[in-house]
Amino acid sequence: MTETTPESLYAAMLRQSLWVVTTRPARSPGIQEALRAHLAYQIALERQGTLFGAGPIFEEGDSAPPTGGMIILRAGSEAEARAIAEADPLHREGLRSFTLHRWLLNEGSMNLTVRYSDQSVVLG
Numbered sequence: 001m002t003e004t005t006p007e008s009l010y011a012a013m014l015r016q017s018l019w020v021v022t023t024r025p026a027r028s029p030g031i032q033e034a035l036r037a038h039l040a041y042q043i044a045l046e047r048q049g050t051l052f053g054a055g056p057i058f059e060e061g062d063s064a065p066p067t068g069g070m071i072i073l074r075a076g077s078e079a080e081a082r083a084i085a086e087a088d089p090l091h092r093e094g095l096r097s098f099t100l101h102r103w104l105l106n107e108g109s110m111n112l113t114v115r116y117s118d119q120s121v122v123l124g
Contacts, residue, residue: 019081037089
């Protein structure tokens with residue numbers, strides 16, 4: 001029987017570097033006008049395969065508007081991730097500020113169902 005050690009478990013993990021951009025409001029006036037450009041930018045990143053995921057962040061148990069946002073990027077370096085974040089219309093216009101973090105994705109899973117009968121894909 002092979003002994004499982006923390007080292008052997010870690011060696012098999014994904015260990016994919018991603019970049020997490022956490023955002024917070026810098027100035028609120030004008031954000032609604034820039035929101036369309038921000039969302040178009042996010043969708044373009046998604047279609048390029050750069051955007052892993054993004055969305056608003058809410059305080060625990062709070063039903064008020066979001067207090068910030070989180071964007072997870074696939075990038076080859078910190079400099080590349082920073083350039084992508086800086087190009088976001090909300091950041092470029094000074095409507096939001098951001099902090100960049102390197103995230104090492106080790107564990108987790110994603111479920112994907114491809115239905116041949118109606119050519120649909122279900123993520124869940």
